[in-house]
Amino acid sequence: MKTGNLFRKAAAAPHILWSVMFIVFPLLFVIYFAFTDSYGNFTFDNITGLSGYTNTFILSIGFALIATVVCILIGYPLAYFISKTAPSKQKILIVLLMLPMWINLLIRTYSLMSLLDNGGLINGMLSNLGLPKLKMVGTGGAVILGMIYDFLPYMVLPIYTTMTKLDQRYIEAARDLGCNNFQVLTKVIIPLTVPGIISGITMVFVPSISTFYISQKLGGGTFDLIGDTIERQFQNELTYNTGAAISLIMMILILISLAVMNKFADNDEDGGIIV
Amino acid sequence: MKESTKNGNVIIKLKDIVKTFDKETVLSGIDLDIHDNEFITLLGPSGCGKTTTLRIIGGFETPDSGHVFFDGEDITNLPPYKRHINTVFQRYALFPHLNVFENIAFGLRIKKTPEAQIREMVKEMLTLVNLKGFEKRNISTLSGGQQQRVAIARALVNKPRVLLLDEPLAALDLKLRRDMQVELKNIQQKTGITFVFVTHDQEEALSMSDTIVVMANGSVQQIGTPEKIYNEPVNAFVADFIGESNIVNGIMLRDYEVSFAKQTFKCEDFGFAPNEPVDVVVRPEDIDIVPFTDSMLTGEVTSVTFKGDYYEIIADIDNFKWMIETTDKVAVGETIGISIDPNEIQVMKKSEFSGMFGDYSSFSDELDKLSDLSQEDEE
Amino acid sequence: MKNLSRFYIGLIFLLLFAPILVLVVFSFNTSGSTTHFAGLSLKWYFELFKDKVAIKALENSLFLAVFSSLIATLIGTFAALGIDRMRNKKIQGAIKTVTNIPMMNPDIVTGVSMMLFFVAVGGFLHFSNSLGRTSMLIAHVTFNLPYVILSVLPRFKQMDSHLSEAALDLGCTPAQTFFKVELPSLAPGIAAGLMLAFTLSLDDFVISHFVSSPDFVTLPLYVYNQTAHEVKYSMYALCTIIILTVLVLLLLINFANADSLKKLKGKKAKRAKKLAGRD
Numbered sequence: 059m060k061t062g063n064l065f066r067k068a069a070a071a072p073h074i075l076w077s078v079m080f081i082v083f084p085l086l087f088v089i090y091f092a093f094t095d096s097y098g099n100f101t102f103d104n105i106t107g108l109s110g111y112t113n114t115f116i117l118s119i120g121f122a123l124i125a126t127v128v129c130i131l132i133g134y135p136l137a138y139f140i141s142k143t144a145p146s147k148q149k150i151l152i153v154l155l156m157l158p159m160w161i162n163l164l165i166r167t168y169s170l171m172s173l174l175d176n177g178g179l180i181n182g183m184l185s186n187l188g189l190p191k192l193k194m195v196g197t198g199g200a201v202i203l204g205m206i207y208d209f210l211p212y213m214v215l216p217i218y219t220t221m222t223k224l225d226q227r228y229i230e231a232a233r234d235l236g237c238n239n240f241q242v243l244t245k246v247i248i249p250l251t252v253p254g255i256i257s258g259i260t261m262v263f264v265p266s267i268s269t270f271y272i273s274q275k276l277g278g279g280t281f282d283l284i285g286d287t288i289e290r291q292f293q294n295e296l297t298y299n300t301g302a303a304i305s306l307i308m309m310i311l312i313l314i315s316l317a318v319m320n321k322f323a324d325n326d327e328d329g330g331i332i333v
Numbered sequence: 334m335k336e337s338t339k340n341g342n343v344i345i346k347l348k349d350i351v352k353t354f355d356k357e358t359v360l361s362g363i364d365l366d367i368h369d370n371e372f373i374t375l376l377g378p379s380g381c382g383k384t385t386t387l388r389i390i391g392g393f394e395t396p397d398s399g400h401v402f403f404d405g406e407d408i409t410n411l412p413p414y415k416r417h418i419n420t421v422f423q424r425y426a427l428f429p430h431l432n433v434f435e436n437i438a439f440g441l442r443i444k445k446t447p448e449a450q451i452r453e454m455v456k457e458m459l460t461l462v463n464l465k466g467f468e469k470r471n472i473s474t475l476s477g478g479q480q481q482r483v484a485i486a487r488a489l490v491n492k493p494r495v496l497l498l499d500e501p502l503a504a505l506d507l508k509l510r511r512d513m514q515v516e517l518k519n520i521q522q523k524t525g526i527t528f529v530f531v532t533h534d535q536e537e538a539l540s541m542s543d544t545i546v547v548m549a550n551g552s553v554q555q556i557g558t559p560e561k562i563y564n565e566p567v568n569a570f571v572a573d574f575i576g577e578s579n580i581v582n583g584i585m586l587r588d589y590e591v592s593f594a595k596q597t598f599k600c601e602d603f604g605f606a607p608n609e610p611v612d613v614v615v616r617p618e619d620i621d622i623v624p625f626t627d628s629m630l631t632g633e634v635t636s637v638t639f640k641g642d643y644y645e646i647i648a649d650i651d652n653f654k655w656m657i658e659t660t661d662k663v664a665v666g667e668t669i670g671i672s673i674d675p676n677e678i679q680v681m682k683k684s685e686f687s688g689m690f691g692d693y694s695s696f697s698d699e700l701d702k703l704s705d706l707s708q709e710d711e712e
Numbered sequence: 713m714k715n716l717s718r719f720y721i722g723l724i725f726l727l728l729f730a731p732i733l734v735l736v737v738f739s740f741n742t743s744g745s746t747t748h749f750a751g752l753s754l755k756w757y758f759e760l761f762k763d764k765v766a767i768k769a770l771e772n773s774l775f776l777a778v779f780s781s782l783i784a785t786l787i788g789t790f791a792a793l794g795i796d797r798m799r800n801k802k803i804q805g806a807i808k809t810v811t812n813i814p815m816m817n818p819d820i821v822t823g824v825s826m827m828l829f830f831v832a833v834g835g836f837l838h839f840s841n842s843l844g845r846t847s848m849l850i851a852h853v854t855f856n857l858p859y860v861i862l863s864v865l866p867r868f869k870q871m872d873s874h875l876s877e878a879a880l881d882l883g884c885t886p887a888q889t890f891f892k893v894e895l896p897s898l899a900p901g902i903a904a905g906l907m908l909a910f911t912l913s914l915d916d917f918v919i920s921h922f923v924s925s926p927d928f929v930t931l932p933l934y935v936y937n938q939t940a941h942e943v944k945y946s947m948y949a950l951c952t953i954i955i956l957t958v959l960v961l962l963l964l965i966n967f968a969n970a971d972s973l974k975k976l977k978g979k980k981a982k983r984a985k986k987l988a989g990r991d
Contacts, residue, residue: 074791077810080850080854088825153962414883422874426874430899491883
């Protein structure tokens with residue numbers, strides 16, 4: 059069996075090598091750039107300089123939080139209602155729900171923009187009715203709407219999945235013990251679907267807080283989110299050191315919050331592999 | 334104690350096998366001879382080490398110390414694919430991506446057997462296990478019993494010298510299990526291959542085996558024919574594990590005379606030290622209820638259970654609860670007299686198991702069955 | 713309750729699909745407008761097909777998707793084999809954690825980290841061009857790997873450990889055991905991983921945005937460049953083509969095998985999880 063062990067050990071070697079080269083090293087470069095100036099000298103200036111971006115961080119976190127909460131409020135009832143429809147219908151509804159996920163985010167955001175734009179369909183209809191145009195693109199509301207629109211399915215799907223996995227006997231037991239429909243929902247279904255909600259939260263919050271395309275298209279350049287700031291440092295201003303510092307802080311913030319949330323969701327599927 | 338019952342060549346020899354998992358000793362020095370053409374059963378409760386012993390013979394585990402010999406050759410470190418041994422796995426382990434024919438042909442294909450020969454040999458095997466016409470069937474469409482047969486055929490087609498069977502009948506229901514017991518025994522006799530069978534079911538072991546190896550706590554307790562194991566258990570563990578037994582403390586006064594329950598009995602055992610403390614075994618069916626005039630012991634009946642063709646009585650005799658199986662109807666609370674023939678008394682040396690078994694004071698059928706079930710779940 | 717449920721589901725789906733439908737409808741519009749539908753035409757489609765950059769982007773995207781998914785599936789399958797049999801749980805955990813970093817990290821961070829890496833290594837080795845086809849291929853393989861491993865690893869866990877023992881018992885060497893017994897039982901997981909990797913690669917924008925150069929443009933990058941400054945109606949046409957392709961594929965899979973929907977759902981959830989980490 060010794061040869062067998064050797065074969066199996068060697069099997070993971072290419073992957074380990076690849077991961078070190080292209081996952082670990084690049085992250086080390088982020089750290090290196092975050093702590094050096096443009097001449098390669100060690101400095102804390104990049105990190106301390108981030109105080110100038112406090113508003114960006116607050117704005118990004120605020121937008122992402124609002125989008126996440128709205129997604130839960132809209133998505134939870136949707137998942138619940140879908141899980142209650144006839145099984146044949148459920149299949150169709152889930153395919154429909156997944157369809158937008160398969161469509162590139164750029165396209166979805168772009169399609170929303172062409173609806174909300176000054177020259178878009180909604181404003182076109184308003185002016186046809188003789189009403190004044192609404193300025194939508196360029197407002198914070200539009201950016202948040204974009205996040206909700208783009209990421210809602212990612213909230214619904216995990217909640218729906220945990221709901222369908224829910225053992226019906228719990229619900230019957232709750233009924234048996236005197237719960238009405240509403241109590242069954244609040245006392246049994248919601249607590250038992252918390253893992254689904256938590257994975258929904260991570261799946262909406264993380265892309266929302268790091269997005270730059272949504273704010274570029276729907277914010278009309280008025281809103282500078284973390285993603286926009288990083289993108290600008292690397293693509294236009296070429297101030298890698300500041301960009302690396304912002305990226306590092308955002309990564310740490312997100313990984314910490316993911317780890318904390320994972321503690322609440324006993325997600326056995328992937329074994330809770332974060333951190 | 335280590336002698337086997339079949340004469341003939343020793344095909345597999347285990348010598349002082351020790352195996353530990355995570356510092357827990359699973360096998361503490363197993364010695365065992367397995368003979369050609371023998372149906373040998375490793376019997377014991379879960380955790381006794383029987384499956385580990387089998388896996389060491391099969392080459393799936395390597396012992397920490399000790400040696401495995403095959404035809405006199407040391408195969409301790411030989412990988413499974415180089416051994417002339419095949420295995421019928423517990424849950425069959427049939428390959429789900431192959432049909433019945435391809436599952437059975439698997440080993441032959443590895444050996445690059447010519448196609449025509451493969452076809453013939455597989456057909457022969459399907460006939461042997463009564464599965465003619467199942468060649469093209471998908472594994473998932475087979476019943477438990479049919480899968481079992483395919484697993485046997487898949488192993489036997491390679492013409493192993495030794496076939497290992499790891500609780501192969503555990504997943505079958507009782508009726509099917511009985512049928513397969515007969516069938517397995519037939520196959521073994523027809524093919525003349527040595528079968529090493531692992532089970533925790535004493536009935537199964539008694540009805541199928543030429544030789545039974547009773548194991549407990551990682552060591553061999555007794556090796557012998559089913560009759561010998563049943564009639565002459567060497568210690569309290571064996572007596573209790575095989576069938577029902579009353580095991581009481583006794584004193585071997587001298588050869589052929591033993592004292593227990595404050596009485597002296599004639600017996601057929603000898604060779605103990607004078608006044609040596611011993612365990613005495615009396616099987617419930619060997620106790621007769623007799624009039625008080627002829628009785629050796631008297632006791633009060635504490636429970637009576639109707640079992641169909643007999644009554645199972647628990648009687649308190651000298652503060653020890655005895656189980657008696659009888660066709661006489663007695664009532665709870667009645668005082669009865671009993672008699673035991675000398676040849677029904679089995680005297681055993683004291684062992685680590687003394688005092689652990691053989692008292693029916695807390696006996697309940699239900700508990701017995703439950704513990705049987707939980708055993709099946711493990712291993 | 714029943715009516716409320718229907719109304720609610722209907723409303724949310726309507727809102728979800730309205731922008732996409734509008735985009736599809738107006739891609740067939742004669743005039744360049746999103747407000748007035750002047751008449752049916754394929755004008756924007758012809759304009760799109762005349763654009764050599766678009767065709768080249770499609771080629772690049774397909775090249776990347778095919779090769780990055782194949783390489784990731786190869787490396788990832790063997791990695792799953794190795795990880796599954798690892799005795800040392802700490803090392804196993806560490807490898808899993810590192811593997812999953814690209815999945816958990818926001819895509820922008822993954823993209824930025826790789827860009828820094830390629831630029832630095834390229835600079836060190838005096839490459840004239842550190843970013844382009846090669847850096848893109850490496851990046852796509854890297855972010856595909858966790859999804860392949862995620863698809864394949866559970867298959868190892870589900871596999872009856874007696875199956876490989878049975879193969880050894882019947883005379884297979886460990887290598888034969890892997891190819892003859894383990895690989896076939898892994899096949900569904902590997903296929904799922906391959907498909908997932910393929911679609912993820914086709915779909916990726918954020919990481920590509922950072923590790924590519926103007927000479928290697930993929931479809932999402934092309935869409936991004938085209939929509940940067942003004943509304944382009946040929947982009948409506950391209951989006952419509954992409955949407956319809958996705959729709960047809962989904963329906964095909966759905967009708968071909970009702971059972972596969974279940975798997976698709978699982979994949980979708982993983983994909984969703986992955987996409988959560990990206991923008």
